[in-house]
């Protein structure tokens with residue numbers, strides 16, 4: 004990305020604050036004019052003092068001169084301080100406002116993106132977070148630098164240069180000639196550093212990912228006592244990063260020395276040149292002071308040029324991936340506009356092929372019918388593609404070929420929000436948000452009354468346990484056990500009350516008692532709805548009126564439990580394995596003994 008295109012992208016964010024910007028710019032200009040005052044006053048002072056020292060009583064005249072000069076300088080400094088304060092404050096205000104807008108817009112954007120965006124490997128949560136954070140901070144730093152540092156400095160430099168040309172063309176030319184040399188050296192420095200900066204960004208992303216991964220896997224790490232292994236992995240990243248940082252510093256410091264030497268050479272040339280004009284009588288002695296001070300004003304922004312280059316480079320690098328996130332319009336979720344007056348709930352998959360964004364082909368020519376108001380069980384080993392079917396039905400992903408029909412209308416034509424509002428999804432481990440139990444249940448219907456929340460919790464068999472907690476429904480939901488959290492998420496679905504329900508191993512993480520309780524409540528909610536259940540529980544599979552057997556992304560069989568069992572095929576094999584894993588003989592012996 005070029006600087007120009009970066010500014011074009013930032014411009015719309017600055018536009019709403021144009022008056023703030025104009026105020027900052029005006030103050031900048033006034034500040035720059037005032038910054039030249041010292042040089043003029045010093046020249047005047049030196050020249051006056053030179054004359055006064057020739058007089059018989061130099062002390063008295065000199066004291067009066069110094070008094071007037073001091074008053075002028077102090078008054079100027081007071082005004083200058085106020086202007087600088089205003090300029091910095093408004094510049095900072097601009098930065099803070101723009102930073103807030105960037106941060107909000109990026110969240111709005113990513114929320115509108117489809118599921119594939121989140122599962123893409125370069126958007127893993129840690130990486131995405133770093134890209135967003137670094138993007139915002141480097142862009143806002145750029146805005147601040149431009150308006151608070153760069154602009155005043157360059158305005159100063161320009162005015163000082165004009166003043167120098169005004170005083171003497173040759174002195175002006177010397178100052179002017181140093182600028183391209185400085186630009187060349189700074190540009191060289193920036194180019195040398197850009198490779199390092201890119202890899203530093205990668206290291207930072209990997210590092211923050213590595214720490215998140217340690218936190219997420221801490222139980223496994225500890226139980227296998229693999230702390231040294233994890234520490235070694237981290238150490239390698241650290242060492243590579245250190246080497247990179249050292250090279251960056253080495254290059255930076257080397258160029259800094261070259262630039263500082265160039266500046267001093269410039270000062271010497273200005274002194275020699277002005278001294279020559281003083282000696283040949285064309286200038287007064289005060290001009291030496293005057294030119295050195297003005298030359299300082301010309302070189303001060305140039306002294307910072309590498310930092311400015313650095314930060315522009317930073318902004319270019321980080322904003323590249325930041326704007327990739329902001330402008331990933333092809334990642335936007337698509338939605339049709341169809342909203343039916345009535346939803347029956349007949350679902351049909353016709354020759355569906357689906358490959359995940361990472362290239363895993365999960366469904367091959369899948370066809371199945373899921374009749375309305377029935378319970379359909381998806382049966383198959385892990386990885387067979389059962390959850391993928393549910394993902395497609397929720398429009399989280401789109402099939403590459405084939406069709407999915409709901410009440411004979413292509414799913415793609417449906418309004419996505421409407422569709423999801425009519426589908427309830429309960430997963431094996433449901434997400435519980437930070438917040439109270441009540442807030443978590445209300446997620447299913449934000450405007451529900453307390454009574455509705457309590458009723459939903461009762462149906463999910465969690466109400467009594469919540470009431471026993473010291474803070475009741477205001478207790479922190481994250482502190483509940485896994486089984487309790489699962490029932491909170493089922494209560495959430497009861498509150499939503501959708502006509503279509505997908506249950507993806509809803510009781511897999513629960514104990515036997517909780518499973519039994521939830522089974523009862525799920526049985527209640529299953530009535531008169533279209534339900535798809537993915538389960539490894541025999542009782543839940545037997546309950547289904549329709550069974551679809553999947554294997555390696557393909558549909559193998561479809562029918563009722565009795566039909567499929569009689570076929571002696573894949574279903575027979577899976578069912579028999581499930582039954583024998585229960586050790587039915589021993590269970591029945593135990594139960595018989597008790598009778």
Ligand code: ADP
Nearest residue numbers: 122359361363365384385386387388389390391
């Ligand atoms: P099941 O629910 O039957 O256990 P899934 O539908 O979860 O099976 O998975 C089917 C295949 O798709 C598996 O090979 C799995 O690794 C792959 N898969 C599942 N989710 C993703 C994903 N988000 N990205 C890439 N591959 C995936």
